[in-house]
Amino acid sequence: MELVVCIDIGSTHTGYAYSSKKEYDERMLNIHHNEEWMSGHANLHTFKTPSIALLQQDKTLHSFGYEAERKYTQLQDVKQQDMWYYFKRFKADLKTKQFRKDTVILEEGGKSINGVSLFTIILKYLKIHCFAGLEDSARYGTSEVLAKYNIRYVITVPTKWDNASRDCIKSAAKKAGLNPHYIHTESEAAGRYCRLVPIRPTTENSFYIQKPQTQHMIVNLGGSGIDAAVQEILEDGAVKEFPKNVGNASGGTRVDADFLKFVSTLFGNEFIDLYSKKNRIDFLELQYEFEVKKRKFSLESDQGTSLELPSSLVKMYTTKYKQSLQYMIDDTDFVGKILSQDEYLILNKTVMKDIFGPAVKSIVGYLTNLSRDPETKKCDVIILVGGFSESPVVTGATRFYFPKSNIITMEDASLTVLRGGVLLGHNPEPILTVTPTFSYGIGMAVPFNGNQHPNEKLFLAKEKQYCSAVFAPLIKAGRTVSVTDFSRSIKLSLNRQLQKVVAVPVYASKDLRAKYASEESCYLLGKLKVPVGDQDKVVVRFLILGDFLIVEGLTETFRTITQESFSLVPVDKQS
Known part of the structure; x- marks a missing residue:
């Protein structure tokens, strides 16, 4: 059993995210975050907490995030803040300079601490906080079961940091007990997540595929x-x-x-x-x-x-x-x-x-x-x-x-780096593949064959006999495909006069023997609506991207492309 935990200590906010290997294999974007950090304000609950650390006089951590901010405010009320170390947005200065083993970070009152020591304290706290939450939620079972997991940690760092700076974070992670751990840049992590979700500037554009x-x-x-x-x-x-x-x-x-x-x-x-x-x-x-x-x-x-x-x-x-x-x-x-x-x-x-x-x-x-x-x-x-x-x-x-x-x-842009870090923790390789448990295809009409097709599916169009709702898979269950490669294509002809739009029904089926989209094993994911001209033809093809299915329709007459994304079949329907 494997678990990946990604920690992102940002200049202003900090958080973590995680998922198990089983979850990744089933739906790779099924990534979890801290249930929400509580600020104390009735309406301010966030998936990331302020990058604020409060250390006691002996330089041990008292609190972090919202809790540290409130506690320090209380200390100011009783004029006891000078005996504490209050680090607010402590990473901000490191965005514009490199991190070294002798780097010193100043707190609000002017006192200092070694940078590697501070990051060690914070990483250790986040590790403890994460697993306390996992134990409370019992998402992966009891604490005894959780202890059996092989855990990989991913820590994200600024893109501008050089290897020596990254070595400082590695040293802090090792001292904090985050082993094994892997370092990825924030932009690298963000890019991996963006690679696995359908994104485009506007709905009139095609999806951007890396x-x-x-x-x-x-x-x-x-x-x-x-x-x-x-x-x-x-x-x-x-x-x-x-x-x-x-x-x-x-x-x-x-x-x-x-x-x-x-x-x-x-x-x-x-x-x-x-x-x-x-x-x-x-x-x-x-x-x-x-x-x-x-x-x-x-x-x-x-x-x-x-x-x-x-x-x-x-x-x-x-x-x-x-x-x-x-x-x-x-x-x-x-x-x-x-x-x-x-x-x-x-x-x-x-x-x-x-x-x-x-x-x-x-x-x-x-x-x-x-x-x-x-x-x-x-x-x-x-x-x-x-x-x-x-x-x-x-x-x-x-x-x-x-x-x-x-x-x-990006939607949920504040979580893009965290989610991408988790994905890299599961698979850092450049070639990404997926083996779907469902077949994905379209429902289409084909010329009627009395020896193959039931009479109840017979219909006439343009004085020709057709069989309706034939399930034509473009991606088959159990076959590994690349997330950047389109499937084979199917060409559709218009079967009605003066047709202006072709609505292509998109189906999923776990039954490899499914013949018709009307069978109980088939799920309708949605329809791709493609504007067409007279006597036009539409070339349809699929691409799996993360937990999404990209469906594309290309018209032969005007060479226009219409694309839509659909969520893959939920896990609860895969049994």
Whole structure:
């Protein structure tokens, strides 16, 4: 029994993901994450937690992530923080420089620790946290059963890191008890996941398939900045990767900083400075509240953003200045843009746009420079991953400023690196194959043969006799296929006059002897609808990509291609 665990310690957020060999063999994208890290805010539960570590005076770990952030805030209240080590976004500096065995990382109060020692502490914690969750969930059985698993660890690192930097992480992993472990770059992991899911710039485009002689760029929009790497697929399927640097850009943390500037401008620097020191936990809650709204805000919405203020803030302000919040707002440049209702501020789109503005402008500038780069122009697509690329504001901006581009934003972009790391842990080889347990094909009409076909399937079209719903497999169960190779093709002729669309029914069957799509062993996955001209013919072929089936229809007359993706048959139907 085998299990792969991938750990991604990011500049702003950290997480892990895992899957068993059995799950990978059944559905390779069946990957699990931590059930959700709890921030303490009612609406902020995330699959990754802030990259924050709190160490005690003896440099042992007290807490990590949200818990560390809250504990340190409490220590500040009682003025005991100087006896602790508080590392917030400790990896940010290492994104722009290499990691060495003598690298020192500074904490918020100016104290330091050896970088390898800090990563050792954090990796050990994440390992313990992961297995505590697995034991509680009993996903793979009892703790005794779990102990029998052979576990491989994958750790992702920045693409820019050299071999010496990677050796530092290897040293930390070994000391933390993560053995055996494998190091992959963040862009390498992201590229592997993108290779196994159907992606395309728009529904009018064909899916991008990573096959030999194709080239793409992975752009990681993280919290503290942007990383980019060009990946070229070689003839043997191997990936040749090299970092791309066209300047710096802001990430999601710039939006957080500009929100705090907005709050200080609205309430006054003196008041916010006083409030944040007297009510540290509540001030942290305000930042969590904005984080929730930041993830959902879209420039396409005309609705205002409702921001719940801590009751302590409203009480302190009204008591100190003897006036309502609305009275204060109406005396600022925000008049008409912000409405106060009880303990809520309703921010109109202009205010939120101004908060996001500098970060978005920075990203647009970065992508503009990328699009002008000669090497980028050779890329078939540019793939956006990372947490900040999930923001509706960022996706909206890329659509607006690059309407005809080949930019693709991944779904669940913040988890792309983690999921790709798990996939690499199961199979790092360049050639990917799959052996389906179902046959996949189409339901089609063929000329009727009285010796082979039942009479109830006989129908007439264009004065000819046909047999309906014949199951024609294009991919057969038990036969190994490459994830980048299309199947054999089938040519379909029109059997109706003035037909404008051909709806090709796509089926799966576990019965190798299935003859008709109407049999109980056949499952209808969906239909590919192909626009056609008069007397046209459609050439249909399949491709398995991860847990998806790509179905393509090519018209002979206009040479137009229509593609659709369908999920493969669920595991619960494979029994």
